[in-house]
Amino acid sequence: MGARRRRGPTRKNRAEIELMRAAGRIVALALKRVAAAAAPGVSTKQLDRIAEETIRGEGAEPCFMGQRLGNLVYPATICASINDAVVHGIPSDEVVLHEGDIVGVDVGARLDGYHGDSAITVMIGEVAPEVRRLVEVTQASLMAGIRAARSGNVVGDISRAVQEYVEAQGFSVVLDLVGHGIGREMWEPPNVPNFIRPSHPDHSVALLPGMALAIEPMINAGGSAVRTDRDGWTVRTVDGLPSAHFEHSIAITKGEPIILTQCEEDA
Ligand code: MG
Ligand code: MG
Numbered sequence: 001m002g003a004r005r006r007r008g009p010t011r012k013n014r015a016e017i018e019l020m021r022a023a024g025r026i027v028a029l030a031l032k033r034v035a036a037a038a039a040p041g042v043s044t045k046q047l048d049r050i051a052e053e054t055i056r057g058e059g060a061e062p063c064f065m066g067q068r069l070g071n072l073v074y075p076a077t078i079c080a081s082i083n084d085a086v087v088h089g090i091p092s093d094e095v096v097l098h099e100g101d102i103v104g105v106d107v108g109a110r111l112d113g114y115h116g117d118s119a120i121t122v123m124i125g126e127v128a129p130e131v132r133r134l135v136e137v138t139q140a141s142l143m144a145g146i147r148a149a150r151s152g153n154v155v156g157d158i159s160r161a162v163q164e165y166v167e168a169q170g171f172s173v174v175l176d177l178v179g180h181g182i183g184r185e186m187w188e189p190p191n192v193p194n195f196i197r198p199s200h201p202d203h204s205v206a207l208l209p210g211m212a213l214a215i216e217p218m219i220n221a222g223g224s225a226v227r228t229d230r231d232g233w234t235v236r237t238v239d240g241l242p243s244a245h246f247e248h249s250i251a252i253t254k255g256e257p258i259i260l261t262q263c264e265e266d267a
Contacts (some may be wrong), residue, residue, distance in 0.1 A: 009181050009189050011210030016114065017251050017258065020183065020212055023060060024116035024249055024260035027109045030054040031120050032263060034078065034107070038122045040099045044080035048091035051107055052077040060111040063186050072232045079106040079119075079233075086174055086218050086226050086235040086243040087119075099125035102135055104245040108186055115186045117214040118261035119247035130221065131242050137169045138219040138244035145194070145215045149207060149250055149257045155190050156203030162194040162217045174218035174243070176226050177235065182214045182249050194218065207252050212260065216247030 012020065030051040037050050055062050055077065062077035074090075081089035081104040082097070089095075089104070097103060106119035121135050141162045148161035163173050179192030190202040194217045197203075220226075222241035229236060237243050251258040 009205065009211050010183050011208060012183055012212055012251065013210065016183070017210070017212070017260075019112050019114040020116065020249065020251065021258070021260050023109055023111040023114045024118070025263060026055055026058040026060045026111060027107045027116035027118045027261045028263045028266070029058065030107045030109065031105060031118060034105050035120060035122050038097060038103060038124060040097055040125055042097050043093050044082070044089070044091040044095045044097070044103070045093045047080055047105065048076050048078050055109045058111075060109040063108040063110045063115060064106075069232060074233065077107070080104070081106075081234065081243075081245065083242045084237045084240050086220070086237060087177060087245055088233040088235050090231060090233055097124045100127055102127060102131055102242060102244060104243070106245065106247065110186075113184055115182050115184070115249075116261050117182055117186060117247060117249050119216060119245050121244040121246060133169075134171060134219065134221045134242060135244045137166060137171055138217055139246045141165045141217045141219060142215060142246040142248060145217065146248060146250055146257055146259065149213060149215065149252055151207055151209050151252055151254055153207045154203060155192055155205040155207065156196060156200070158215060159193045159196050159203060163196060166217065166219050172220045172222070172224040174220060174226055175224050177218055179214050179216040179247070182212050209252055209254050211252045212249060213252070214247055214249045216245065218243060218245045
């Protein structure tokens with residue numbers, strides 16, 4: 001959201017990583033409760049209330065609310081993006097889930113000055129096999145990206161891992177949106193693309209212990225092209241085919257990356 005002056009990625013010390021893990025747990029808890037509540041007949045505004053109550057109940061703050069995009073101000077705690085909506089769908093009482101839908105839910109929270117950012121795509125009841133496969137491939141592509149998020153690699157290794165996995169499965173990567181660094185700011189350098197572009201300046205950024213990244217593949221069943229709705233936020237596929245989104249905030253270590261946005265019992 002918006003251009004910023006270029007600076008290097010920040011590296012967090014052990015105590016800061018623990019603070020980020022605490023923020024991340026709250027995001028994970030909110031997503032868990034939203035996933036449990038998502039069912040036919042439930043509105044995306046109801047899901048938004050569940051997430052907001054969870055985040056505030058844990059002493060944290062939602063951090064998408066109030067974000068600016070040009071003259072627009074984001075009005076909700078979550079983004080809820082159904083079927084052909086890729087990301088940034090605004091929750092509404094009028095938007096109700098139906099059997100067979102998929103809904104991408106993106107949650108960000110701040111606790112003690114540090115941020116957590118994570119997204120899942122929830123299947124509502126029985127979903128068509130090809131749509132289910134899209135959701136499963138997108139989730140697996142996130143894990144492929146996380147496995148590449150190791151000290152000694154560069155950002156482009158994450159990008160390549162996601163893109164190669166997804167394209168081998170016959171789906172396409174959204175090229176207009178990227179993951180990002182995270183920490184004291186919700187969006188920090190570097191950008192973390194889910195695709196390789198020969199000239200992309202962030203591909204060569206070295207991954208070092210203490211860096212925290214939000215890796216977030218946005219994957220389309222059809223073509224990669226997207227457009228923005230008249231509401232100025234909702235990004236949709238141009239071909240109207242479904243799209244899925246998964247995201248974790250992670251920390252680079254000397255060994256395995258740490259997934260920050262998970263509940264204790266899932267760790
Ligand atoms: Mg997010
Ligand atoms: Mg993000």
